[in-house]
Each structure stands twice: as structure tokens, then as C-alpha cells.
Amino acid sequence: MPVLMYHSVNARPLRATRRLAVDPGAFADQMALLADRGFTPVPVSTLADRPGRLPARPVVITFDDGYADFHERALPVLDGLGFAATVFVTTGWLADAGTQAAGAPLDRMLSWPQVREAAAHGIEIGGHSHSHPQLDQLPDAALDDELTRNKGLLEDRLDRPVTTMAYPYGYSSARVRRAAARAGYTSACAVANRLPRDEHVLALPRLTVRQGMDLGTFARLVEGDGVLRTYAFDRVLTKGYAVVRRLRYAVRQAGS
Known part of the structure; x- marks a missing residue:
């Protein structure tokens, strides 16, 4: 089952979001x-809550960060097709975060x-931290605050439970996953760029949909063909950087 990861849906993205932006026409196609x-x-939470009741050909469509162009360009397409998705x-980072504003948004963001x-409109809303830090590099208290503040604000404003999240930058660790569970999340998405196998529901892998991906490649990916070949370079970088990040955190802890 493919779990797709989108960010911005924008024909003229800013430099900071360009690599992961998808043209609106390509997205519609x-x-x-x-x-x-x-x-x-199906929404992400379905994988944790009702794994035995998935449809015949399930796919999960996710959007990270909360860019304003989701509302402007992606939501009408999804709504027109009756598609579920998770944002x-x-x-x-929200446009009207007010006194809760934190971090440095990369582009125009959604409002409450x-x-x-x-x-x-049936879109599942999930957490993505409060200020978009590298969660695996935070000390425990700051990590817990990022997750619980994000979840608490979403639940308060939406008046409904928020049970799923995605790790900013895809960075997590066993410690971060324990914190996610402690905050009350029952499912969470990483990146990994492969299809799910028997992963823990707090480390669901996704496939990055990025600028310039042609429709033929997209079709092969959702059908499960050529995933390893398409993301071979990404996977090498991810594994190498994971080692660097673990060492960086260990050094920071030893010096604290």
C-alpha cells in the first residue's frame, strides 16, 4: 500500500520549498x-485503528507542514474526487498563530x-510539531513540549481527537517514537521512501512526491514497481545521515 508524501502544491514555489513542490496540474493528473x-x-489513522478493514486498493495521501496552497489547490481536487487525505x-507556523507563533515558516501557511x-470536508488533521524542529536532537522536556503543545492546540481548535502525526524532516528515533506515544499519538509517519511492510504504526514509511516526477513514474510507484530504483540515492543518504544524527545527539548528551 503506497503512502504518499506531498508538501506544497504550487506552480511558482519559493526557493525554500521548490524541491518538494508539485505543480497543481501534475497533482490533479x-x-x-x-x-x-x-x-x-484512506487517512493515516485508519492504518492503526482499522487495519483489517482496508479497501481493496488502499492508498494514503499526506501533506506535510500545512501550506496555504493545500487549501487553494489541493483541497478542491480531493473534494471533487471524494478523496480522503491527511494534512x-x-x-x-500557521498564518494566524498569534502569540503561539514559533519557528520559521518556509512559505504562506494555512490559517486556523x-x-x-x-x-x-473530511480531511484528517494530524500533528507536525509546534515549531518544526529536528525532534531527535531535542532534550526530553523540549521534545515532549513540541508534541503535546501541537496536539493540544489542534484538538482545542478542532474540538476532536488528533491521533496521528508526522515527524518534521522525517527524523525520528526510538526515543522520539516513545515520546509520540506518550503524547497520545497512535500512528506516525516517517519518510523512508519505501512501501510499508510490517512497520510499527509509529514509524510508517512514505514515498516522496516531488517536483518533476512524471506521471509514468508516479504510476509505477503506486503500483509498487521501481520503488527501490527511484529512491536509491535518497535511501543511501537517509541511512548515512541517520548515523550522523545519532552520533550528534550522543555527543550533545555527553556534554550536557
């Missing part, structure tokens, strides 16, 4: 392909009314 091939999108929101509107 990708969603149409899923519909034509009989895929049924992971960085609460401190837009988040609520997406939820009203």
Missing part, C-alpha cells in the same frame, strides 16, 4: 490516475479557519 486505477484513499499541521474547513 496524479489524483485522476489514482481514481482511474481504482485506488481508494500534518505545524501549529506555530482553513484548517477547520479542511477538517469539515
Whole structure:
């Protein structure tokens, strides 16, 4: 079952989001392909809550960060097809975060009314931390605060439980996953760029959909063909950087 990771859906993205932005026309074509091939999108939480009741051809569509173009360009396409999706929101980045503003947004962000509107249209809202830090590098108290503040704000504003999240940058560790569970999350997404196998529900792998991916490549990926070849370089970098990050955290802890 493919779990797709999107960020911005924008024909003219800023430099900071360009590599992971998808043209709106390409996004519409990708969603149409899923519909034509009989895929049924399900929210992330379904994988944890109802794994035995998935449709015949499930796919998961996720969006990280909470960019304003989700509301402007992606939501109408999803709504028109009756597709479910999950948007992971960085609460401190929201356009109207006010006194809760934190971190450095990379582009125009959703507002609270837009988040609520997406939820009203059947989009699952998940957490993405409060200020979008590298969670695996934070000390325990700061890590817990990032997760609980994000979750608490979302649940308060949406008046519904928020049970799923995605790790900023895809960075996690066993310690971060324990913190996610402690905060009350029952599922969480990493990146990994491969199809799910028997992963723990707090470390679900996703496939990155990025700028320039042609429709043929997209079709092969969702059908499970060529995943290793497409993401070979990404996977090498990810494994190497994971080692560096573990060492960096260990050095920081030894010096504290």
C-alpha cells in the first residue's frame, strides 16, 4: 500500500520549498490516475485503528507542514474526487498563530479557519510539531513540549481527537517514537521512501512526491514497481545521515 508524501502544491514555489513542490496540474493528473486505477484513499489513522478493514486498493495521501496552497489547490481536487487525505499541521507556523507563533515558516501557511474547513470536508488533521524542529536532537522536556503543545492546540481548535502525526524532516528515533506515544499519538509517519511492510504504526514509511516526477513514474510507484530504483540515492543518504544524527545527539548528551 503506497503512502504518499506531498508538501506544497504550487506552480511558482519559493526557493525554500521548490524541491518538494508539485505543480497543481501534475497533482490533479496524479489524483485522476489514482481514481482511474481504482485506488481508494484512506487517512493515516485508519492504518492503526482499522487495519483489517482496508479497501481493496488502499492508498494514503499526506501533506506535510500545512501550506496555504493545500487549501487553494489541493483541497478542491480531493473534494471533487471524494478523496480522503491527511494534512500534518505545524501549529506555530500557521498564518494566524498569534502569540503561539514559533519557528520559521518556509512559505504562506494555512490559517486556523482553513484548517477547520479542511477538517469539515473530511480531511484528517494530524500533528507536525509546534515549531518544526529536528525532534531527535531535542532534550526530553523540549521534545515532549513540541508534541503535546501541537496536539493540544489542534484538538482545542478542532474540538476532536488528533491521533496521528508526522515527524518534521522525517527524523525520528526510538526515543522520539516513545515520546509520540506518550503524547497520545497512535500512528506516525516517517519518510523512508519505501512501501510499508510490517512497520510499527509509529514509524510508517512514505514515498516522496516531488517536483518533476512524471506521471509514468508516479504510476509505477503506486503500483509498487521501481520503488527501490527511484529512491536509491535518497535511501543511501537517509541511512548515512541517520548515523550522523545519532552520533550528534550522543555527543550533545555527553556534554550536557
